[in-house]
Amino acid sequence: xxxxxxxxxxxxxxxxxxxxxxxxxxxxxVLSGAELDWRQLSEMDYITGKAPKELEALNGKPVKIPGxxxxxxxxxxxxxxxxxxxNAQACIHVxxxxxxxxxxxxMKKGTASVVEPIWVYGTFNIVTKNxxxxxxxxxxxxxxxxxxx
Numbered sequence: 354x355x356x357x358x359x360x361x362x363x364x365x366x367x368x369x370x371x372x373x374x375x376x377x378x379x380x381x382x383v384l385s386g387a388e389l390d391w392r393q394l395s396e397m398d399y400i401t402g403k404a405p406k407e408l409e410a411l412n413g414k415p416v417k418i419p420g421x422x423x424x425x426x427x428x429x430x431x432x433x434x435x436x437x438x439x440n441a442q443a444c445i446h447v448x449x450x451x452x453x454x455x456x457x458x459x460m461k462k463g464t465a466s467v468v469e470p471i472w473v474y475g476t477f478n479i480v481t482k483n484x485x486x487x488x489x490x491x492x493x494x495x496x497x498x499x500x501x502x
Contacts, residue, residue, distance in 0.1 A: 386415030388500035431463030449487030470501035
């Protein structure tokens with residue numbers, strides 16, 4: 354009986370540890386997807402809405418893309434919506450970058466606001482999204498964010 358109790362406590366501790374790690378400090382390195390770069394996104398004709406075959410093939414698929422975060426909300430500890438841009442200079446200025454150089458990101462779960470470059474993991478969609486900082490030709494339904502390494 355004592356061995357069963359110790360075994361049960363051990364299993365419970367492992368499960369709780371995994372849940373806590375995943376929700377509060379786990380790396381998104383286990384997330385995957387095709388790697389997109391900004392040169393590929395720039396091939397989108399945002400005037401006609403015509404995307405090259407390579408981008409069309411990724412529509413609705415998991416991807417990862419590097420960039421810089423421009424939060425679209427005030428809560429800097431639980432950002433759920435932001436624009437992803439290719440460089441820090443494109444963050445906020447007038448005029449905004451062209452739509453094929455901005456990705457609207459809607460996170461499934463809030464993430465901290467960061468000024469360093471990041472990787473965003475999620476489902477890629479070719480769709481025009483409007484924001485107060487300009488239009489974006491793409492959307493990612495975000496699964497995770499990690500610092501760019």
